[in-house]
Amino acid sequence: MTRAPLLRLRPGTPVLSRGGGQVQCGSDPRWSFVLSGLTAAEETWLGEVAERRHVTVEQAAARCGVPAERRDEIMTALFRAGVLVPVPRSVGAVTAPADGAADATVLGMLRPDGAGLATLADRARRTVGVVGLGRVGTGIAQQLATAGVGRLVLHDPLPAQVTDLAAGGLRSGDVGRARHDAVRSLLAERAPRMTVRVDDDVAGPDPAELDVVVVTEPHAAHPARYRRLLGLGVPHLPVVVREADMVVGPFVRPGLSACVTCVDLARADADREWPALATQLRTAAEPTHEATLAAVAAATAAGQVLAQLDGHRPAAVGACLEIALPAGLPRARPADPHPRCGCVVLPADGAGTGIT
Numbered sequence: 440m441t442r443a444p445l446l447r448l449r450p451g452t453p454v455l456s457r458g459g460g461q462v463q464c465g466s467d468p469r470w471s472f473v474l475s476g477l478t479a480a481e482e483t484w485l486g487e488v489a490e491r492r493h494v495t496v497e498q499a500a501a502r503c504g505v506p507a508e509r510r511d512e513i514m515t516a517l518f519r520a521g522v523l524v525p526v527p528r529s530v531g532a533v534t535a536p537a538d539g540a541a542d543a544t545v546l547g548m549l550r551p552d553g554a555g556l557a558t559l560a561d562r563a564r565r566t567v568g569v570v571g572l573g574r575v576g577t578g579i580a581q582q583l584a585t586a587g588v589g590r591l592v593l594h595d596p597l598p599a600q601v602t603d604l605a606a607g608g609l610r611s612g613d614v615g616r617a618r619h620d621a622v623r624s625l626l627a628e629r630a631p632r633m634t635v636r637v638d639d640d641v642a643g644p645d646p647a648e649l650d651v652v653v654v655t656e657p658h659a660a661h662p663a664r665y666r667r668l669l670g671l672g673v674p675h676l677p678v679v680v681r682e683a684d685m686v687v688g689p690f691v692r693p694g695l696s697a698c699v700t701c702v703d704l705a706r707a708d709a710d711r712e713w714p715a716l717a718t719q720l721r722t723a724a725e726p727t728h729e730a731t732l733a734a735v736a737a738a739t740a741a742g743q744v745l746a747q748l749d750g751h752r753p754a755a756v757g758a759c760l761e762i763a764l765p766a767g768l769p770r771a772r773p774a775d776p777h778p779r780c781g782c783v784v785l786p787a788d789g790a791g792t793g794i795t
């Protein structure tokens with residue numbers, strides 16, 4: 440049997456007795472499974488492994504009188520099913536609240552090695568830019584802080600309005616302050632281990648240092664705002680606020696997936712007046728950020744960013760996630776590379792490679 444010398448039950452895995460010599464590990468249909476043909480001693484052993492986490496799997500087997508041969512046979516089955524994982528080695532510093540105690544177990548479920556703290560340590564080394572800090576942008580920053588992202592760069596010099604106030608967000612004393620200063624103060628108080636920098640450059644944060652940039656915009660994403668990010672190969676995510684819905688996406692992996700211009704060109708194909716309408720929308724008043732929409736959109740957008748940082752494929756790659764009231768459920772609309780944009784054709788010099 441090929442396995443690491445020291446194994447433990449994957450944290451967070453429920454071990455359930457089904458009776459008749461059957462034990463079920465896990466309840467999520469993606470990975471739960473049933474072991475059959477177990478003796479009473481073996482059932483007791485697996486129960487102990489789940490309840491007494493400080494005792495090794497081997498020690499528990501010996502205590503319950505499970506023969507070594509059967510122990511190894513069952514452990515092999517559990518290892519192959521991903522229920523037994525290596526005892527984790529130490530990881531780098533974690534900036535998530537409570538040293539990641541709330542999130543490490545769940546994040547570990549998404550890794551073959553079960554090491555959720557390693558995911559959090561990796562997030563602590565990442566930098567995300569957040570441009571536009573109304574309710575939804577502030578919510579995204581807060582979500583990323585709670586999720587343990589190490590550094591944020593904020594940009595939104597506009598003064599905070601009363602419509603930006605939210606429970607857990609900006610407070611009445613923040614009205615009139617530059618939004619990025621108010622949000623920085625909020626995060627300094629709530630997430631003191633995270634580094635937060637404000638960028639006063641009207642062009643936005645310096646993209647070179649950023650792993651991902653999120654841009655919140657009213658009415659319609661403006662392709663010109665994203666050209667620099669696209670050219671520098673910085674993954675980015677527009678979040679567009681409309682009358683009674685918000686659109687998260689597409690998540691742009693430069694050179695690899697549809698960009699903001701691709702979506703704009705497709706819209707112009709469907710409605711030849713779109714360019715004229717978009718021009719008018721860019722001078723229209725910013726819609727307010729309704730509380731439920733802002734919360735769902737912020738969580739959805741933060742989830743896309745975290746998927747990217749954690750090495751997963753964000754659902755908004757090649758899609759716009761539309762969240763409309765009253766349902767408030769994200770609905771994916773495909774966003775394909777547009778032939779007239781050409782952004783997914785990698786240049787001959789190889790620029791754009793290395794983006795994951």
Ligand SMILES: [Zn+2]
Pocket residue numbers: 697698699700701702776777780781782783
């Ligand atoms: Zn494009």
